[in-house]
Amino acid sequence: MLSSKKKLWLAMATAVLAVSGLAHAGYKQDSQAFVGPGFAGGALGSIRSSSDTLQFADVIVRDNTWAWLVVVDANGEAASCTTTDANLIIAASAVSPGSYIYFEFDKHGECSSIEVRNNSYHTTPVL
Amino acid sequence: MSSRSIPIALYAAAAAVALLLGLALGGGALFVRAASRSKSPEIERLGQLQQTLEKQGQLLERLGRERAERERRPLEAAGVAEPLGSPAVAEAPAAPSPLSAIEAPTPAVAEPSIEQLELEQASRELLEAAVKEGAWRDSELLQFSKHFRRLTRLQQAGLAQSLSLAINERKIRVDPRRMPF
Numbered sequence: 001m002l003s004s005k006k007k008l009w010l011a012m013a014t015a016v017l018a019v020s021g022l023a024h025a026g027y028k029q030d031s032q033a034f035v036g037p038g039f040a041g042g043a044l045g046s047i048r049s050s051s052d053t054l055q056f057a058d059v060i061v062r063d064n065t066w067a068w069l070v071v072v073d074a075n076g077e078a079a080s081c082t083t084t085d086a087n088l089i090i091a092a093s094a095v096s097p098g099s100y101i102y103f104e105f106d107k108h109g110e111c112s113s114i115e116v117r118n119n120s121y122h123t124t125p126v127l
Numbered sequence: 128m129s130s131r132s133i134p135i136a137l138y139a140a141a142a143a144v145a146l147l148l149g150l151a152l153g154g155g156a157l158f159v160r161a162a163s164r165s166k167s168p169e170i171e172r173l174g175q176l177q178q179t180l181e182k183q184g185q186l187l188e189r190l191g192r193e194r195a196e197r198e199r200r201p202l203e204a205a206g207v208a209e210p211l212g213s214p215a216v217a218e219a220p221a222a223p224s225p226l227s228a229i230e231a232p233t234p235a236v237a238e239p240s241i242e243q244l245e246l247e248q249a250s251r252e253l254l255e256a257a258v259k260e261g262a263w264r265d266s267e268l269l270q271f272s273k274h275f276r277r278l279t280r281l282q283q284a285g286l287a288q289s290l291s292l293a294i295n296e297r298k299i300r301v302d303p304r305r306m307p308f
Binding site: 056058060062063065066068070072078079080081082084105108109110 | 284291294
């Protein structure tokens with residue numbers, strides 16, 4: 001038979017486990033870096049938290065005059081594009097640490113499309 | 128002054144003018160011949176600068192064309208504008224130049240100075256060297272970064288695009304520890 005002290009400890013442990021479980025609830029989606037012909041993307045949080053040391057993503061917006069994006073996947077494959085288009089620069093400026101990014105580019109290395117998703121299910125980077 | 132002395136003075140003056148003209152022409156011809164025989168470093172540098180300016184012009188023109196095209200597409204989709212080449216466009220007043228199309232939203236873009244053109248040329252050479260090697264050397268990377276910061280935004284965009292192209296063509300490795308800008 002458990003003593004009342006042990007029962008108290010057991011109750012507290014169960015409560016802690018339950019609360020920690022709740023803290024991680026909600027739909028989550030992992031999106032590692034991907035690179036294809038003329039496109040690339042991934043979620044910054046997933047890329048940061050990936051187990052390999054190759055993946056990374058970088059978005060540079062310079063004085064709203066040009067933007068540069070690069071993504072490297074787990075195999076070391078890289079894709080990059082640059083834009084001076086005002087609308088695409090606005091899109092690139094919306095990137096935050098928890099963003100999912102996807103971009104397309106032409107054969108000259110110029111961005112033709114930049115998509116930025118800021119949502120609840122792409123995890124923010126773990127520092 | 129006697130009546131005979133006038134023609135002599137005229138002849139003398141004409142001869143002097145002819146002599147001066149001859150000297151000037153001869154000197155010019157000699158200069159041109161010398162210049163064409165051996166190009167001085169300054170002339171070569173001017174040639175390089177001219178090439179850079181031409182490249183800049185081409186880039187500006189292309190960016191402007193593409194922007195104008197992008198801006199036209201939604202209007203066409205909405206039925207506001209006719210496609211290019213249609214009679215409505217042919218009769219329309221002159222469209223803004225491609226340069227004005229990209230200058231309007233980017234007031235920070237300034238004309239590059241001669242020094243900036245030289246820095247851009249040097250940066251391109253550094254980038255080419257890195258592409259040849261497949262990666263940046265420390266000294267090249269440092270120099271490139273220094274030059275890059277002093278360029279106009281448009282020059283920076285041009286170089287960034289060249290780097291993007293090199294990355295996409297697998298000609299250079301990209302490493303977050305060794306970013307050029």
